[in-house]
Amino acid sequence: MFDKILIANRGEIAVRVIRACKEMGVKTVAVFSTADSEALHVSLADEAYCVGGPRVGESYLNEDAILTVALESGAKAIHPGYGFFSENAHFARECEKSGLVFVGPSPEVIERMGDKDAARRTARAAGVPVVPGCDLLSGPEDAEAEAKRIGCPVLIKARAGGGGRGIRKVLRPEDAAAAYTEAKAEAEAAFGDGECYMEKFVSPAHHVEVQILADQYGNVVSLGERECSVQRRNQKLLEESPAPCLEGKQDIRERMYKAARDLAAAVGYVGVGTIEFLYSDDGSFYFMEMNTRLQVEHPITEFVTGIDLVKWQLRVASGVELPFSQDDIHVTNHAIECRINAETPDFKPSCGEITMLHVPNGPWTRFDSALYIGAKVPPFYDSLLGKLVVMSPTREEAIRKMRSALGELVIEGVSENSELQLDILANPEFNSGCYHTNLMEHLYEQ
Ligand code: ADP
Ligand code: ADP
Ligand code: MG
Numbered sequence: 418m419f420d421k422i423l424i425a426n427r428g429e430i431a432v433r434v435i436r437a438c439k440e441m442g443v444k445t446v447a448v449f450s451t452a453d454s455e456a457l458h459v460s461l462a463d464e465a466y467c468v469g470g471p472r473v474g475e476s477y478l479n480e481d482a483i484l485t486v487a488l489e490s491g492a493k494a495i496h497p498g499y500g501f502f503s504e505n506a507h508f509a510r511e512c513e514k515s516g517l518v519f520v521g522p523s524p525e526v527i528e529r530m531g532d533k534d535a536a537r538r539t540a541r542a543a544g545v546p547v548v549p550g551c552d553l554l555s556g557p558e559d560a561e562a563e564a565k566r567i568g569c570p571v572l573i574k575a576r577a578g579g580g581g582r583g584i585r586k587v588l589r590p591e592d593a594a595a596a597y598t599e600a601k602a603e604a605e606a607a608f609g610d611g612e613c614y615m616e617k618f619v620s621p622a623h624h625v626e627v628q629i630l631a632d633q634y635g636n637v638v639s640l641g642e643r644e645c646s647v648q649r650r651n652q653k654l655l656e657e658s659p660a661p662c663l664e665g666k667q668d669i670r671e672r673m674y675k676a677a678r679d680l681a682a683a684v685g686y687v688g689v690g691t692i693e694f695l696y697s698d699d700g701s702f703y704f705m706e707m708n709t710r711l712q713v714e715h716p717i718t719e720f721v722t723g724i725d726l727v728k729w730q731l732r733v734a735s736g737v738e739l740p741f742s743q744d745d746i747h748v749t750n751h752a753i754e755c756r757i758n759a760e761t762p763d764f765k766p767s768c769g770e771i772t773m774l775h776v777p778n779g780p781w782t783r784f785d786s787a788l789y790i791g792a793k794v795p796p797f798y799d800s801l802l803g804k805l806v807v808m809s810p811t812r813e814e815a816i817r818k819m820r821s822a823l824g825e826l827v828i829e830g831v832s833e834n835s836e837l838q839l840d841i842l843a844n845p846e847f848n849s850g851c852y853h854t855n856l857m858e859h860l861y862e863q
């Protein structure tokens with residue numbers, strides 16, 4: 418195991434990784450921006466260094482500054498968390514060149530799966546069904562022709578997209594050319610890469626994803642699935658494991674797990690990763706993308722499998738062989754995560770200083786956050802304030818437990834979305850266990 422690692426992130430995920438390191442006896446190096454000098458990850462780490470100004474390009478995406486701190490502090494590895502450098506092949510390669518271990522798959526694998534258009538081809542070659550669609554669009558006319566061929570509605574998606582951004586819906590083929598031009602410009606601005614592809618808009622559909630853990634010796638296990646169909650603007654809000662839409666469908670589950678493991682094995686995947694599928698109620702499922710990193714919603718998988726994903730991520734990165742096989746993995750109980758975002762009821766970002774905080778507690782209740790009274794929520798970063806996670810023997814009990822926990826949660830100083838989460842938990846469609854990625858649209862229609 419590494420004796421010291423640098424955590425190239427902030428907020429709840431930096432805190433999550435630092436805690437795992439402390440429990441494993443690994444020394445931690447934090448980096449922070451000038452806006453985060455009083456942040457929790459800074460005070461919890463053994464060492465902390467300012468790497469630049471508040472804008473992400475100046476600090477959390479400042480490759481030179483972060484690599485310099487890593488080398489000078491004597492860190493042996495860099496944990497990227499999620500977002501920032503976590504899916505950046507160039508950064509992973511620079512780590513390698515500097516003799517540092519990037520906690521994640523190889524730069525080649527990040528490249529291969531990070532390009533969502535190339536990933537579709539890789540998945541298809543590994544025998545995994547992909548959403549009907551096409552490869553990169555060559556221009557507006559091509560977009561219109563493909564929309565006709567595939568059949569509307571379709572989505573134009575940026576190959577470099579992520580975080581729910583870079584996706585545009587097209588309802589009629591005659592709208593495809595204009596939508597393509599707009600999508601391309603948007604993707605260029607957001608990701609520095611304007612290339613787009615097209616997929617059939619699968620609806621109604623469930624977002625079901627499979628967690629993978631792989632070591633350096635070719636061992637790959639799947640750790641159950643998560644349903645993330647509660648989304649607003651293609652961004653996840655609430656996740657649960659197991660997926661209620663797969664209840665009693667063990668054969669489909671097994672096929673999905675196998676597809677995920679096959680794909681991970683086909684690319685020589687190492688570390689934790691997630692394969693996202695769209696699942697239709699007729700039993701079909703399609704590969705959507707692979708996230709080659711730790712996922713925001715990983716705690717629900719930790720609850721239902723009893724496996725600490727961050728610790729295993731560090732162990733496999735340091736060369737440890739997985740001591741368990743697929744037969745040793747058992748999913749029990751039901752876990753739900755609610756993302757607590759700093760936002761106003763009309764979804765505008767909210768920032769400020771935390772003036773009051775009360776966090777629910779009790780058996781199988783977990784709140785991953787970097788909050789404390791006096792903590793600052795700056796305007797420069799992701800709006801995620803924390804993740805409330807609960808587990809109970811059944812889904813019904815987990816919903817009740819989450820409602821109770823959310824009812825207790827108090828965060829003052831910024832606006833947050835726990836009322837919205839309570840509305841979701843009270844929604845009959847959500848409670849039925851069969852709800853789709855359009856659930857939030859239905860919620861607003863009421
Ligand atoms: P998850 O897939 O783990 O649920 P999200 O899609 O919510 O994660 O993204 C997690 C974080 O990573 C968010 O801060 C999001 O903005 C960021 N992120 C994800 N993909 C990209 C990308 N391609 N470019 C920039 N940021 C990204
Ligand atoms: P990101 O990289 O931003 O996470 P994804 O490809 O995972 O992008 O898509 C984000 C969300 O958009 C999905 O969870 C799903 O709800 C919706 N989505 C994406 N592709 C399709 C599709 N072909 N049909 C229907 N919904 C889709
Ligand atoms: Mg996704």
